[in-house]
Amino acid sequence: MRLSRYFLPVLKETPADAQIVSHRLMLRAGMIKQSSAGIYNWLPLGLKVLRKIEDIVHEEQAKAGHIPILMPTIQGADLWRESGRYDDYGDEMLRIKDRHDRDMLFGPTNEEAVTDIFRSYVNSYKALPLTLYQIQWKFRDERRPRFGVMRGREFLMKDGYNFDLTKEAALHAYNRHLVTYLRTYERMGLQAIPMQADGGPVGGDYTHEFLVLAETGESEVFYDSDVTDITLGDRDIDFDNVEQCEAVMNEFTTKYARTDETHDEAVFNEVPEERRRSARGIEVGQIFYFGTKYSDAMGAEVVNDEGQKVPVHMGSHGIGVSRLLGAIIEASHDDKGIIWPEGVTPFDCGIVNLKQGDEEADAACEGLYDALVAASLDPLYDDRKERAGGKFATMDLIGLPWRITVGPRGLKNGVVEVTSRKTGESIEMSPEDAIAKIIAIYKDV
Numbered sequence: 001m002r003l004s005r006y007f008l009p010v011l012k013e014t015p016a017d018a019q020i021v022s023h024r025l026m027l028r029a030g031m032i033k034q035s036s037a038g039i040y041n042w043l044p045l046g047l048k049v050l051r052k053i054e055d056i057v058h059e060e061q062a063k064a065g066h067i068p069i070l071m072p073t074i075q076g077a078d079l080w081r082e083s084g085r086y087d088d089y090g091d092e093m094l095r096i097k098d099r100h101d102r103d104m105l106f107g108p109t110n111e112e113a114v115t116d117i118f119r120s121y122v123n124s125y126k127a128l129p130l131t132l133y134q135i136q137w138k139f140r141d142e143r144r145p146r147f148g149v150m151r152g153r154e155f156l157m158k159d160g161y162n163f164d165l166t167k168e169a170a171l172h173a174y175n176r177h178l179v180t181y182l183r184t185y186e187r188m189g190l191q192a193i194p195m196q197a198d199g200g201p202v203g204g205d206y207t208h209e210f211l212v213l214a215e216t217g218e219s220e221v222f223y224d225s226d227v228t229d230i231t232l233g234d235r236d237i238d239f240d241n242v243e244q245c246e247a248v249m250n251e252f253t254t255k256y257a258r259t260d261e262t263h264d265e266a267v268f269n270e271v272p273e274e275r276r277r278s279a280r281g282i283e284v285g286q287i288f289y290f291g292t293k294y295s296d297a298m299g300a301e302v303v304n305d306e307g308q309k310v311p312v313h314m315g316s317h318g319i320g321v322s323r324l325l326g327a328i329i330e331a332s333h334d335d336k337g338i339i340w341p342e343g344v345t346p347f348d349c350g351i352v353n354l355k356q357g358d359e360e361a362d363a364a365c366e367g368l369y370d371a372l373v374a375a376s377l378d379p380l381y382d383d384r385k386e387r388a389g390g391k392f393a394t395m396d397l398i399g400l401p402w403r404i405t406v407g408p409r410g411l412k413n414g415v416v417e418v419t420s421r422k423t424g425e426s427i428e429m430s431p432e433d434a435i436a437k438i439i440a441i442y443k444d445v
């Protein structure tokens, strides 16, 4: 993309009403524009990151054999009356009437809708295990929408639902989801710690929230500092292997890590004092096992291998897709702007032409641009007739991990400059080497 032809409405001023850094940077970098309280327009740069996050979520779900579907945002009230949640859900549910005076609602989550799909088609244990998921907009009429996309009213969620014959099989699905989520967050450059949590309106005895530690987080958390030392890395996972998924689950969840809702001072005090931590965190996902709560209420049954009808065991699993943009920025920024991890960056690298209109500089930039595009990379070329300082400031603000700077003086010596946004380190090299370096960086991302 050439910046002169792009739509990147960056703001010079820091928006006064944005309280946390991720919200400020998303507004300043021209990623989002508020439409009404807790509801946002996604501008090109923001949408690009949102799509990258969605892609990672889809890829990791596919590896575990989970199947994507898409359910509507607007739901009828009847299914929610069947489960008993129409009245229970309270003011967070946006209730709508259609022209026939029928009760509708903008879905805050989809347990009922997916259970209805399941019971309409599946009646034998042979179709199990089955996990269906979607990435779809949700609406929750939050009392205090704030912090931009972090606590929106309309927000994008990945929500997945497993259907299994037995509790054991459903707990395997729970563990499998835990593993897919760990990998998903790691690919976004995040450490998200699974913590024992409370079921809330979804319900369930087993539930973990995934928290990214950050001072601006809305949740208070308590943990054993050992939990921050574990990562999944590139371990090979066989998602059908029950023992392996359970072992990973145990490895990540045995040590003390709880949200304030489940925090137990007495148990916490058993952790050696030097490892006891209390901090704040951003909840970027939650997994639940709730057994037959919805299948009992809605008659989702299958015939087992002995010919008996039994309710299916279920769980649900959510990732805050739009919230993740805020969480990633909270975890990765400096006073100049965002620092995108390579896995989710809106453009792979920036090209800054220090002297637009200079024949040689223009030609060198075009050459770099074409070579990167030919290698299936996505560069952003700042081809505007602007001062160098302004171009650097924009690149730093929007946070592309790599920048290639091209100017007549360097070109005289046959070099351009490659700069890491994270370390600020610049290295001079030939344009060919610069291309090879950027290609190598993104080869495994």
Ligand code: 5CA
Pocket (backbone or CB within 6 Å): 108, 109, 110, 111, 140, 142, 149, 150, 151, 152, 153, 154, 155, 157, 158, 159, 160, 202, 283, 284, 285, 286, 316, 317, 318, 319, 320, 321, 322, 323
């Ligand atoms: N039905 C279950 C799992 S699909 C469910 O709704 N879980 S949830 O309530 O925990 O939501 C899943 C994730 O959505 C949360 O972990 C959080 O990351 C994100 N989320 C929840 N509310 C909001 C909100 N108001 N704004 C942005 N993200 C949100």
